[in-house]
Amino acid sequence: MTELKRYRIHYRINGEPASITLESFEEPVLEQAELEILLHHVREPGAVIDAPWEIPRCPSEQSRIAELGVSDIQIEEEQR
Numbered sequence: 001m002t003e004l005k006r007y008r009i010h011y012r013i014n015g016e017p018a019s020i021t022l023e024s025f026e027e028p029v030l031e032q033a034e035l036e037i038l039l040h041h042v043r044e045p046g047a048v049i050d051a052p053w054e055i056p057r058c059p060s061e062q063s064r065i066a067e068l069g070v071s072d073i074q075i076e077e078e079q080r
Contacts, residue, residue, distance in 0.1 A: 006078040009033045013041070014069035021078070033073050034065050041068055 002025045010019045
């Protein structure tokens with residue numbers, strides 16, 4: 001049987017420590033953590049996925065993360 005677990009995503013935003021909590025059945029991957037951080041910090045998030053026919057210099061998610069000043073993302077499971 002699968003169990004819902006809580007994960008803490010630690011990161012820095014403009015050099016200041018921050019964290020958010022995420023509930024999931026599996027440990028989130030880095031891309032999911034980045035999207036959760038964007039959803040948490042961007043007031044009115046729009047589509048951030050590039051269209052398949054576009055060939056951007058840098059994927060939208062990465063450029064938005066860089067604009068926010070996010071770095072040092074770490075994911076850990078919270079112990080109950």
